[in-house]
Amino acid sequence: xxxxxELKTLLDCSSAPYSGFxxxxxxxxxxxxxxxxxxxxxxxxxxxxxxERNALQTAITEGTKSGEIQEVHVLARNAxxxxxxxxxxxxxxxxxxxxxxNEAMVFCYVSATEFTTxxxxxxxxxxxxxxxx
Ligand code: THU
Numbered sequence: 001x002x003x004x005x006e007l008k009t010l011l012d013c014s015s016a017p018y019s020g021f022x023x024x025x026x027x028x029x030x031x032x033x034x035x036x037x038x039x040x041x042x043x044x045x046x047x048x049x050x051x052e053r054n055a056l057q058t059a060i061t062e063g064t065k066s067g068e069i070q071e072v073h074v075l076a077r078n079a080x081x082x083x084x085x086x087x088x089x090x091x092x093x094x095x096x097x098x099x100x101x102n103e104a105m106v107f108c109y110v111s112a113t114e115f116t117t118x119x120x121x122x123x124x125x126x127x128x129x130x131x132x133x
Contacts, residue, residue: 007075014038020079023051028071052092069100
């Protein structure tokens with residue numbers, strides 16, 4: 001399913017007073033449940049939370065089990081208010097890989113008709129999934 005319209009609306013919930021870069025993410029589980037997240041920035045910059053991890057952590061909080069994340073959808077808007085394609089950052093890729101048993105598909109949008117899809121294994125090759133721990 002295409003989540004562009006929901007993501008575009010969700011961008012207005014993003015709190016990004018420092019970068020002006022709004023990010024919205026929607027994750028879909030194997031059961032078809034849908035969870036939303038936006039980036040929330042902090043004056044202590046590293047304390048900022050990314051949209052993708054906020055959506056993933058909400059999914060877990062609401063009862064989704066590790067391995068059940070199937071899709072991660074992402075849309076961003078820059079400080080000039082232009083919609084731009086954004087790929088998940090390295091930290092988000094790690095969490096997507098872990099919570100999807102390395103099987104999630106990531107959808108990166110620019111418009112309703114322009115988006116690319118990527119497997120998490122493509123975005124994070126040779127992921128450390130914790131089996132060695
Ligand atoms: N950001 C995300 O929310 N997701 C990403 O994958 C890339 C970066 C946010 C963090 C920060 O609030 C802003 O974008 C600029 O880095």
